[in-house]
Amino acid sequence: MRITQGCFSFLPDLTDDQISAQIDYCLGRGWAIGVEWTDEPHPRNTFWEMWGNPMFDLRDAKGVMMELDACRTANPDSYIRLIAFDDTRGIESVTMSFIVHRPKVEARLRMTRTEVDGRAIRYAHEVVR
Amino acid sequence: MEDAVEARPETVDLQAEYQASGLAEVLEELDRELIGLAPVKARIRETAALLLVEKARRMMGLAQEAPTLHMSFTGNPGTGKTTVALKMAGILKRLGYVRKGHLVSVTRDDLVGQYIGHTAPKTREVLKRAMGGVLFIDEAYYLYRPDNERDYGQEAIEILLQVMENNRDDLVVILAGYADRMDTFFNANPGFRSRIAHHIEFPDYTDDELLRIVEHILGGQNYTLSAGARTAMADYIRLRRAQPHFANARSIRNALDRARLRQANRLFETATGALDARALSLIDESDIRASRVFQGGLAHERAPSAGDPA
Numbered sequence: 240m241r242i243t244q245g246c247f248s249f250l251p252d253l254t255d256d257q258i259s260a261q262i263d264y265c266l267g268r269g270w271a272i273g274v275e276w277t278d279e280p281h282p283r284n285t286f287w288e289m290w291g292n293p294m295f296d297l298r299d300a301k302g303v304m305m306e307l308d309a310c311r312t313a314n315p316d317s318y319i320r321l322i323a324f325d326d327t328r329g330i331e332s333v334t335m336s337f338i339v340h341r342p343k344v345e346a347r348l349r350m351t352r353t354e355v356d357g358r359a360i361r362y363a364h365e366v367v368r
Numbered sequence: 369m370e371d372a373v374e375a376r377p378e379t380v381d382l383q384a385e386y387q388a389s390g391l392a393e394v395l396e397e398l399d400r401e402l403i404g405l406a407p408v409k410a411r412i413r414e415t416a417a418l419l420l421v422e423k424a425r426r427m428m429g430l431a432q433e434a435p436t437l438h439m440s441f442t443g444n445p446g447t448g449k450t451t452v453a454l455k456m457a458g459i460l461k462r463l464g465y466v467r468k469g470h471l472v473s474v475t476r477d478d479l480v481g482q483y484i485g486h487t488a489p490k491t492r493e494v495l496k497r498a499m500g501g502v503l504f505i506d507e508a509y510y511l512y513r514p515d516n517e518r519d520y521g522q523e524a525i526e527i528l529l530q531v532m533e534n535n536r537d538d539l540v541v542i543l544a545g546y547a548d549r550m551d552t553f554f555n556a557n558p559g560f561r562s563r564i565a566h567h568i569e570f571p572d573y574t575d576d577e578l579l580r581i582v583e584h585i586l587g588g589q590n591y592t593l594s595a596g597a598r599t600a601m602a603d604y605i606r607l608r609r610a611q612p613h614f615a616n617a618r619s620i621r622n623a624l625d626r627a628r629l630r631q632a633n634r635l636f637e638t639a640t641g642a643l644d645a646r647a648l649s650l651i652d653e654s655d656i657r658a659s660r661v662f663q664g665g666l667a668h669e670r671a672p673s674a675g676d677p678a
Contacts, residue, residue, distance in 0.1 A: 298468045299500025301538045306496070 240347040242280045245320060245336040255304065258339050262300035262321070270323040270334060271295045274306050278317045280346055281366050293324055293331070307339060316342045344368070380424040389462045391416060398455050403584060404577035405448060411568045412452070412459070419463045436565040437465060437540045438532055440508075440554075442547040443570025446616030449544045450504065452570075456542065457502040466540055468500035476510040479524040487520040491527045498539050508543035509553035529559045573616050578605045581617050585624055586651070596653030604661055611665040623659065630655045 243249055265272055273293035277284060290310040294302060310319055319340035324331040346366045353361045386392060398409060425431040441449040454471050461469025474494055481487035513519040532541050547569065554561040582601055586593060593601060604623065608614055631651050635643065
C-alpha cells in the first residue's frame with residue numbers, strides 16, 4: 240500500500256534530479272532543509288527521526304543530497320522525507336515536506352471498527368507489515 | 369536520451385562564447401579593481417581561456433572529463449589572495465564550472481574539531497556549505513601539524529582529499545598561504561599537490577603600486593590626499609616595508625584608517641567655523657606624518673640605534 244504524505248506523494252517516485260530541483264527551489268526561497276526518517280509511517284506519527292540537524296546555510300542542493308545518500312545507506316528499509324523550514328514568521332515553520340525514499344515493501348494501514356455505546360463506531364488505524 | 373540525439377554544433381565561435389559568458393566583465397573588473405598583480409592576472413586569463421576552450425570542446429563532444437580546477441594561491445599576507453578567490457568564483461560561475469559561484473572562506477578552526485569524532489562532521493558541514501561554489505582555505509598549512517602525529521588536522525585533510533577527487537563537479541577548493549610554508553605542506557601531503565592543477569603565485573606589491581592602492585582606496589571612500597600627504601605616504605610605504613609584520617595592502621589599509629582617525633581628530637580640535645566638503649575629505653601631510661612608523665615603529669620593536677633607552 241503506497242503511503243501518501245506530504246507533497247508529490249500521488250506522483251511516481253521522484254528521481255534524484257527531480258529531488259535536487261525541488262531542493263534548489265527551497266534553497267532559492269531561503270528555506271532550511273532537514274532530512275528525517277522513520278519505519279513507522281502512521282499518519283499520526285508526525286515526529287520522525289532527525290538525520291542530523293536541519294541545514295541552514297546551504298547554497299546548493301548537493302549538500303542535501305550528500306546527507307540524503309548517507310541516510311539512505313544507513314536506513315535503506317525505511318521512509319525518508321525532506322522538510323523545508325520557512326523562518327519568515329520568526330519561527331522555523333514547516334512549509335514543505337515530501338517523501339524521497341520508501342522501503343521496498345511498503346507498510347499497510349489497517350483500519351478497525353469497534354462498536355461502542357450502542358451503535359456508535361470508533362475507528363482506529365494501525366501500521367501492519 | 370534527448371541529449372544524445374541533439375545535434376552537436378560544427379563550429380564554435382570563441383569570441384561569441386566569451387561575450388555570452390559575461391567573462392569579459394569579470395576580467396575587466398579584475399583589471400580595474402586590482403592594482404599590480406600582473407602575473408596573477410595573466411594566469412587567470414590563461415585559466416579562463418583554457419576553461420572557455422574546454423567548454424567549447426565539451427559542446428562538440430571532444431572532452432568528457434571535467435578539468436581539475438583546484439588551485440593553490442601562494443603569497444605574502446595582504447597580496448590580494450582572498451579578493452582574487454572571490455573573483456575566481458565569479459569567473460568559474462560564468463563559465464559554468466560551479467553552479468552557484470559563492471565563496472566559503474575557512475581556516476583550520478572551521479575544519480578541525482576539538483576532540484575525537486568532532487572533526488569529520490565539522491569538515492563535512494563546511495563542505496556541504498561550499499557545494500556549488502568555491503571553498504577557500506586560508507593558511508592551509510595549519511591543517512597539517514607534523515609535530516603532533518595524533519593531530520586531528522590529518523582527518524580533515526583526508527576528507528578534503530576524498531571530496532576534491534569525488535566531487536570535482538560540485539566544488540572547487542582553493543588553498544592559500546605563504547609560499548615557503550605551503551611548499552612544506554605540499555611536500556608532506558603529496559595527495560594535495562597532485563590534485564591541484566593551478567599553482568598561482570602572488571608577488572609583493574611595489575611601492576608605486578601601493579601608492580596607487582592608497583589612491584584607489586581613498587577614492588572609493590571620497591577622500592583625497594594633499595600633495596604633501598602624497599609624499600608623506602610614499603615615505604611611509606618605504607619605511608613601513610622595512611619594519612616587522614608588513615602585510616602589503618592590508619598594512620596600507622590599516623594605515624589609512626588611522627590617518628582618517630587623525631584627520632577627524634584634527635578637524636575636531638582645530639576647526640572653528642563651518643567646514644566645507646573639501647576640508648572634510650582632505651587628508652593632510654600632518655595626518656600621515658604623525659604615524660609611529662616615522663619614529664621607527666612600535667616602541668618595543670624599535671631598533672636600539674633609534675636612541676630609545678627602553
